[in-house]
Amino acid sequence: MKGSNRNKDHSAEGEGAGKRPKRKCLQWHPLLAKKLLDFSEEEEEEDEEEDIDKVQLLGADGLEQDVGETEDDESPEQRARRPMNAFLLFCKRHRSLVRQEHPRLDNRGATKILADWWAVLDPKEKQKYTDMAKEYKDAFMKANPGYKWCPTTNKPVKSPTSTVNPRKKLWAFPSDSSRDLSSPKKAKTEEMPQLNFGMADPTQMGGLSMLLLAGEHALGTPEISSGTCRPDVSESSELRQKSPLFQFAEISSGTSHPDVPSKQCQASALFQFAEISSNTSQLGSAEPVKRCGKSALFQLAEMCLASEGVKMEESKLIKAKESDGGRIKELEKGKEEREIKMEKIDEARLQKEAEFEKSAKENVRDSKELRNFEELRMDDIMGIKMEAPKEIKKEELEEDQKCSHFPDFSYSASSKIIISDVPSRKDHMCHPHGIMIIEDPTALSKPEKLKKKKKKNKMDRHGNDKSTPKKTCKKRQSSESDIESVMYTIEAVAKGDWGIEKLGETPRKKVRTSSSGKGSILDAKPPKKKVKSREKKMSKEKSSDTTKESRPQDFISISASKNISGEVPEGIKAEPLTPTEDALPPSLSGQAKPEDSDCHRKIETCGSRKSERSCKGALYKTLVSEGMLTSLRANVDRGKRSSGKGNSSDHEGCWNEESWTFNQSGTSGSKKFKKTKPKEDSLLGSAKLDEEFEKKFNSLPQYSPVTFDRKCVPVPRKKKKTGNMSSEPTKTSKGPFQSQKKNLFHKIVSKYKHKKEKPNVPEKGSGDKWSNKQLFLDAIHPTEAIFSEDKNTTEPAYKVKNAPSIPSTPEPTTTQEPLVGSQKRKARKTKITHLVRTADGRVSPAGDDKPKEQLQRSLAKVTETGCNDECSHNREATETRSSTPEMPAVSAFFSLAALAEVAAMENVHRGQRSTPLTHDGQPKEMPQAPVLISCADQ
DNA sequence: TTGAATGAAAG
DNA sequence: CTTTCATTCAA
Numbered sequence: 001m002k003g004s005n006r007n008k009d010h011s012a013e014g015e016g017a018g019k020r021p022k023r024k025c026l027q028w029h030p031l032l033a034k035k036l037l038d039f040s041e042e043e044e045e046e047d048e049e050e051d052i053d054k055v056q057l058l059g060a061d062g063l064e065q066d067v068g069e070t071e072d073d074e075s076p077e078q079r080a081r082r083p084m085n086a087f088l089l090f091c092k093r094h095r096s097l098v099r100q101e102h103p104r105l106d107n108r109g110a111t112k113i114l115a116d117w118w119a120v121l122d123p124k125e126k127q128k129y130t131d132m133a134k135e136y137k138d139a140f141m142k143a144n145p146g147y148k149w150c151p152t153t154n155k156p157v158k159s160p161t162s163t164v165n166p167r168k169k170l171w172a173f174p175s176d177s178s179r180d181l182s183s184p185k186k187a188k189t190e191e192m193p194q195l196n197f198g199m200a201d202p203t204q205m206g207g208l209s210m211l212l213l214a215g216e217h218a219l220g221t222p223e224i225s226s227g228t229c230r231p232d233v234s235e236s237s238e239l240r241q242k243s244p245l246f247q248f249a250e251i252s253s254g255t256s257h258p259d260v261p262s263k264q265c266q267a268s269a270l271f272q273f274a275e276i277s278s279n280t281s282q283l284g285s286a287e288p289v290k291r292c293g294k295s296a297l298f299q300l301a302e303m304c305l306a307s308e309g310v311k312m313e314e315s316k317l318i319k320a321k322e323s324d325g326g327r328i329k330e331l332e333k334g335k336e337e338r339e340i341k342m343e344k345i346d347e348a349r350l351q352k353e354a355e356f357e358k359s360a361k362e363n364v365r366d367s368k369e370l371r372n373f374e375e376l377r378m379d380d381i382m383g384i385k386m387e388a389p390k391e392i393k394k395e396e397l398e399e400d401q402k403c404s405h406f407p408d409f410s411y412s413a414s415s416k417i418i419i420s421d422v423p424s425r426k427d428h429m430c431h432p433h434g435i436m437i438i439e440d441p442t443a444l445s446k447p448e449k450l451k452k453k454k455k456k457n458k459m460d461r462h463g464n465d466k467s468t469p470k471k472t473c474k475k476r477q478s479s480e481s482d483i484e485s486v487m488y489t490i491e492a493v494a495k496g497d498w499g500i501e502k503l504g505e506t507p508r509k510k511v512r513t514s515s516s517g518k519g520s521i522l523d524a525k526p527p528k529k530k531v532k533s534r535e536k537k538m539s540k541e542k543s544s545d546t547t548k549e550s551r552p553q554d555f556i557s558i559s560a561s562k563n564i565s566g567e568v569p570e571g572i573k574a575e576p577l578t579p580t581e582d583a584l585p586p587s588l589s590g591q592a593k594p595e596d597s598d599c600h601r602k603i604e605t606c607g608s609r610k611s612e613r614s615c616k617g618a619l620y621k622t623l624v625s626e627g628m629l630t631s632l633r634a635n636v637d638r639g640k641r642s643s644g645k646g647n648s649s650d651h652e653g654c655w656n657e658e659s660w661t662f663n664q665s666g667t668s669g670s671k672k673f674k675k676t677k678p679k680e681d682s683l684l685g686s687a688k689l690d691e692e693f694e695k696k697f698n699s700l701p702q703y704s705p706v707t708f709d710r711k712c713v714p715v716p717r718k719k720k721k722t723g724n725m726s727s728e729p730t731k732t733s734k735g736p737f738q739s740q741k742k743n744l745f746h747k748i749v750s751k752y753k754h755k756k757e758k759p760n761v762p763e764k765g766s767g768d769k770w771s772n773k774q775l776f777l778d779a780i781h782p783t784e785a786i787f788s789e790d791k792n793t794t795e796p797a798y799k800v801k802n803a804p805s806i807p808s809t810p811e812p813t814t815t816q817e818p819l820v821g822s823q824k825r826k827a828r829k830t831k832i833t834h835l836v837r838t839a840d841g842r843v844s845p846a847g848d849d850k851p852k853e854q855l856q857r858s859l860a861k862v863t864e865t866g867c868n869d870e871c872s873h874n875r876e877a878t879e880t881r882s883s884t885p886e887m888p889a890v891s892a893f894f895s896l897a898a899l900a901e902v903a904a905m906e907n908v909h910r911g912q913r914s915t916p917l918t919h920d921g922q923p924k925e926m927p928q929a930p931v932l933i934s935c936a937d938q
Numbered sequence: 939t940t941g942a943a944t945g946a947a948a949g
Numbered sequence: 950c951t952t953t954c955a956t957t958c959a960a
Contacts, residue, residue: 082955087944092956099957107958108942115943133945149947149954940960949952 080144083137086129090118093700117703125701132700136693 084092091114098110098117105113118126141147 082946082953084955085945088956091943095957106942106960107956108940108960111942111944111957113943118944130945137946940958942957945955947953949950 080140080147082147082149083140084133086126086133087115087118089133089136089697089700090114090121090126090129093697093702097702121703125703128701132696136696139693 091111094114094117095107095110098113099105099107102109102113
């Protein structure tokens with residue numbers, strides 16, 4: 001390996017291998033970019049050198065190969081995988097949902113559906129994913145400076161060395177290998193094979209230095225990172241900017257502060273997390289964090305968790321022991337008003353806890369526990385409600401300031417609200433200086449602990465079987481939620497029958513009224529405030545929105561609702577709770593109903609009160625806890641995102657800890673990622689990175705299938721399989737491309753035949769029935785027609801004012817034209833998707849230039865949907881504009897009841913699997929309520 | 939191991 | 950423009 005030597009040298013000089021990519025990466029990162037400016041000179045030089053190197057490299061193949069080898073050496077298992085793109089993220093996040101919905105569908109089919117969803121997905125939402133992908137990519141790049149995306153497609157591939165996986169190998173970290181020799185960085189080796197950092201000598205680091213600098217910059221100053229933890233960084237933004245991931249990378253690099261982090265509060269969340277995960281110093285690390293201040297979010301998460309169930313109790317116990325006093329104190333400080341209530345709550349908790357303990361010992365009193373538990377929940381809720389809106393606002397303001405980001409109304413509002421909720425209890429803590437980051441870590445740490453403990457506790461608890469079964473029932477109910485049962489619960493709530501706790505009742509009633517009355521939102525104001533809290537949780541945004549503007553929020557709210565419904569099942573599944581529970585979830589999708597009803601009945605029979613309570617609890621649980629979590633997550637993300645920087649360029653905001661907290665707290669979060677968890681122990685930095693990623697990932701919004709289904713064609717979907725994914729109305733722009741399309745068409749057809757040979761054959765289940773003819777036709781006639789099919793999907797949300805994207809310009813030609821590289825595929829897809837089945841069953845080519853618009857329209861309609869096609873039609877014209885204004889109202893409408901209904905609907909939908917419901921909407925169950933309301937509005 | 943999808947990157 | 954490869958698993 002002469003080449004290798006050479007490389008090494010080069011690397012030594014200029015950061016390994018200096019391949020273009022690396023540079024680019026650096027440049028990509030905003031921070032880096034900044035730094036680059038400073039360093040521009042050096043860089044240029046490097047560039048030149050690099051170029052030269054490249055040339056040389058090109059000249060000598062050996063080089064690359066060597067690199068590859070070296071890489072292999074280091075990263076054989078390591079295989080940093082190239083970061084996922086937005087779509088992949090989306091897939092990853094939703095695949096399970098799809099599968100859930102369509103159990104029979106294989107991954108391919110699922111992928112198709114996902115693609116459809118993706119196509120349909122609102123640009124904003126997409127943006128989130130894109131941002132996330134970008135962030136991740138940036139982080140990844142930092143971690144792996146030398147990383148190459150694609151090994152030179154052809155050449156290197158063959159490299160003999162590649163023995164392992166050609167794929168992985170392909171990307172090499174050239175720099176690493178070279179560097180290894182020269183620099184100490186390897187020290188970290190084990191920990192993070194991936195991370196190449198080790199830059200001991202700045203001088204030698206070359207490009208790396210840039211990274212380092214960037215890191216420093218991000219930190220503010222190297223010193224800060226290493227030594228002091230400044231709680232008070234005035235500019236939170238900067239701190240925030242640094243994504244935990246990034247920090248982690250830095251840490252891993254060891255340059256800044258290899259060892260410190262554990263103690264410093266400020267240590268990057270990631271690091272802390274890592275520690276925690278490692279179990280090394282859970283208590284130690286966590287506690288300090290706690291002291292720093294519990295984040296409101298965290299608290300909230302706790303609440304949610306608590307709501308979840310027994311497990312929570314334990315955590316509470318722990319927590320209570322530790323911090324109850326503090327909490328109370330805080331409360332006192334902050335809100336005397338609430339204090340009382342709070343105290344009550346606390347007391348209840350304490351009692352509960354005490355009971356819990358006893359029960360643990362004795363094993364009895366499950367009933368009590370449950371009851372208490374529920375009460376607690378109620379209390380909590382109540383407590384939250386109790387908060388005066390004003391206070392909340394204040395808090396919000398504060399938070400805003402802290403966070404500083406949300407210039408945006410809607411997002412900020414939603415996020416704020418959420419936050420505020422938590423704080424109500426303890427929250428004051430969020431000190432101004434306590435930047436989110438700081439807080440987050442704590443949150444992170446805690447939740448984890450909690451989880452662990454919970455698990456243990458559960459195990460221990462098993463003794464108390466009773467409780468568990470009940471829970472299961474609850475869950476089942478909620479999850480499955482026969483519409484009836486849900487409705488029943490809702491009604492009951494509304495009636496206040498259950499109302500063991502008057503407080504609770506009142507709020508409920510109000511809610512109910514509000515939901516029914518729709519206008520309630522406005523009302524929400526003073527008197528209801530307390531009550532409202534609950535609503536808030538459910539619909540947080542809406543309330544805020546009403547006041548402010550809500551467009552984005554609307555969307556959010558919708559999404560949240562979606563999430564709620566969608567997630568619930570997932571969460572259930574995912575959660576490794578008791579086996580019984582686990583088992584249930586699967587049933588969820590389809591078959592469990594009888595049990596649900598049974599459960600419900602049982603409960604009732606048992607004791608109206610209890611049963612009611614349990615029902616309530618279930619309802620809360622599903623709607624509130626899950627919903628809250630999800631919505632929170634989404635909101636937070638959004639808020640961060642928006643706050644972070646407007647959008648794109650900066651992503652760091654995204655990687656905040658908050659998201660983590662949510663994630664962790666969120667039930668759904670971890671389940672899926674089996675992968676990472678196991679890794680945790682592994683210590684590998686990579687693992688941590690992954691974790692970080694996961695968290696972030698989890699924070700990504702998840703949309704319920706219903707949404708998409710509705711959007712898409714409900715009818716076809718009916719049979720998952722058969723349903724052609726074609727439903728997707730979207731069709732990418734055709735106008736401009738027609739000619740291209742034709743060509744594409746030919747190619748495609750040929751390709752398909754050639755490869756798959758199933759041009760006409762109904763593909764798998766999905767069976768898009770597209771034939772060559774059709775394709776051809778489509779290609780030729782891009783029919784811009786608005787899609788007739790439309791199907792008035794009932795989509796709650798979506799609307800969006802994304803008008804921007806679709807300025808309304810009638811011009812199809814303008815198109816979003818993602819033209820994109822792989823037009824082919826797209827074209828193919830578009831064509832396929834092109835064919836849409838109308839409700840009638842006929843296939844209509846939907847060729848719109850702007851699928852999005854239509855989608856949106858449809859979505860908008862959806863909101864109104866109750867009205868049905870007619871309305872939609874009428875509206876179509878106006879929709880674009882009107883939708884916006886309307887939306888808020890709609891969002892406002894969402895009330896607990898509505899949400900519940902939604903959830904129920906969704907469940908039903910799932911259970912039945914398809915559409916008919918959505919479509920016809922049986923009068924009784926159907927969501928009429930919300931719909932009606934919405935209609936009423938109009 | 940392949941494939942279904944999309945996107946990013948590189949050649 | 951085209952090719953790779955990322956995720957996910959049933960075939």
